Amino acid sequence: MARHKGRGFAAINYPIGMNLGGDPSQALVHSNPDGKFMVSLSSIDLGQGMKSVTRQIAAETLGVPVEDVYVDTADSDTGPHCMGSFASRGTHRVGNAVIAAAQEARAVLLEAAAEELEVSAADLETDGRGNIHVKGAPGRSITTAAASLAAQFKQGRTVSGRGIFLIPFAGVDPETGEMTPVSCFAHAALVVDIEVDDETGEIEVAKLSSAYEVGRALNPKLVEQQLVGGAWMGMSHAAWETTEPYYPDRGHGPEDFNQYLMPGPGDIAPHDIAILERPAPDGPYGGKGPGEMCANPVLPALANAVYDAVGVRIDELPVTPEKILRGIQANGGARPKGRR
């Protein structure tokens, strides 16, 4: 027996948002009298960080510190319509809706400040730390708290905004498949290094090296969370998971986590990640959506690495020890292709 090293590569792109459009999302933003903002959504935070990304987007657009903004999801009585959190649409679609709502609220805030400072709103800017001042004259300023209070208790303005983002639905041509599927794509390329035991057929992942292009890392830690977790979900899909181990036979279906195999902490390997940012022209601050695509390159990269290691092509997922062993047997032994 021997353990054989192998490495595999794959590259992918990924469409952001619901294919063909037709998937609106809305946002409402309003300020308390003391200049603290609330973003109301009906979007869902699955753990991916929807609340945090939209919070940062709202703060950036409003020009206030992030701690002055909170995001509320999801209540159908208070949050306006959103198609939902799927299809990598959250950051892109909801983020754009939040920008639109925050821009409208910001305009009122600046008008209120302008009235207090007796200048034109066009001459004002925010410093992102809770102050509004005249461009070029930081001394002539008012806090966002004072401007909000004046707006609501003195001027009778509601410091609020509404936003919607919609890419209108466009169909598919039945004859040629001509369509406008989405407006932007994320990208990734990944190398996986593995060792294959030719006696047990087991794979051990030694290292992942990857480059993910996400438009803009709106919050690098949330991107990291997606890429690290997503790549391991991809690895799990590639080499462990299935609800139908002998598909299309329905037998032997797992019903709990003792039978449904996934990698455990001991199976985690180092992951060396580069994040590339080519902003999407229509993304919120250029952001795309890293959540789904991060898993995709891992599957083929792993199958390609197995071929490199022992000369067995596994064209059916998952890449199980059984399939590897049967392939080695059929070849009359492991046939390493030579490390690249």
Next chain:
Amino acid sequence: MSSQTRVELRKDLFADERDDNLNEIGRPTARQDILGHVTGRSPFFDDHQFDGLLHMRCVRSPHHHARIRRIDIAAAERMPGVRRIILGRDVPHNLNTLLSLIDFGRDDEPLLATGKVSYVGEAVAAVIAETERQARDAVAAVRVDWEVLPHVLDPEEALAPGAPIVNETWPRNVFEYHDKYTHQKLRFGDVERAFARPDVEIVEGRYQMSPIEQAPTETCGAIAAPETNGRYVCHTSTQALFFSLGTTAKLLDMPSSRLHFIGGTVGGGFGGKVDSLHEPLAVLGAILTGAPVKYIWDRAEEMQVGAPRGAERWYLKDAVTRDGRIVARRFRGYFDCGAYTRLSSYAVQKATGHLPGPYTIENVSSDVYCVFTNRTPATAMRGFGITGVDFAIECHMDKVAERVGLDPIELRILNAYRDGDMKAHRRLAKNTALIECCQVAAEKAGWPIRPEFAAMSSLTGGGGDRAAIPETVTDEEGRVDGTPAARPAPRPAAPAPAPAPATASTSARPAAPATRPAAPPATPPAAPPVAPPVSAPAPAAAPAERPQERPAQKPYQPQEPFTRGVKKPGAHRFSSLSGTRRR
């Protein structure tokens, strides 16, 4: 793990396309909800507790395909704690398809099956009892008289003549695209002419992805309760609040204004919490009992009844010149959507728009089928519509690289799409970055590529001739005339094997396929899939349920709705607005 993970932001790339001087964007700000998550105090749907909460469990089919002759609930109804047993006839509008909310497809799925079941685990009745234990016991006491029907589990066999009809709404066992074809087509250029060129190598492959489970920590569920004002509150794990609200309003035939849905903090979704099966049943349960009702899957249901990422099977054929330029790529794909459409019809179009992957190829052709089989319906999962075909494409690229003797990364860079290129769906590529990703990943892994490949860029070399739309060959293969009855009669003694395209591992070296061999070469599936219109099971028009004699179990009628039970004294004595228990 973090000590093993290294993340770097490559700010040097595309720097002139970004403004990096923003206040909040780009900062690693801690999540607004992190403290609640790590201390276990974030409220999920199941943390909302109600006095007098009832529990719902479903009676499920043990068969892949069976007619329901009779459902006998008499014994179960009398069991301790049982408050109500819901059948399909109690559902005001018991037929739906999820994407009817965006006007796509035909209603094809009941909330509770009536005439027949089409997969193992399909629900035929919902028992509501005072405890989960009592509900489980009563489920076991419901007697269903089944007439087992022939079933089909392989998507290509489902397309073969004589296959059992899985879903009467789709009598050809396929979703019909544009009311015109058995599949979604993509045609760009002329692949057959390119395959016939003398200067190309042909590389073929067959790839398959088995179903997998989204496996959220929190299983799918919902709690519904009557409000005091004729409304119903529903705490839900949904990934799409208004999808679930709209689906509930449609199935229960009630205005959305009477529904108050609350969610937003979900214990993992990954695509498995879009199907909106729990909310309608929980709300209907609350309507019929006048009490709060919880319906949540256990882990076994989550894994075997809940929709997985569906299986896909792909056949690829490439023509590649000996210097590594792919000049033609043909796909034939089968999405195994299980017994009902859910979202698979949409995924097929998403996949079609994705082809041929992130490469500029001058001739592309694709036929993708959304096929019905007698298994758990498939639904969305992380990468929906793309993951399976990306596996096929990128495994195939490895074979192409080997065939022409080119480094796998260099092959990708050589064929990568660039700004200004025409894509197969006839839109220009923009904002591309595949080449840069390949270069950076190679650099990180210490995988050497030649200088000319390291110097290439997504920004240059695209457009021009690569922006042209080639003269395209189209065809009417797989045409449906819209009237299933007019389909050709089944061929007698049709062989069982599916009409799979001829395919095999074409690698020159004897690398044995380690899995089941590809389907044997057969006649290409030029003929549209046909199934006998008569010999298969009768449609769901003849439910054989015994009329229920017990007055307490009259079918639910929405004509006199939304008052029953709502004012029942003592049923719930605290507000469900906050959702948390108050005493």
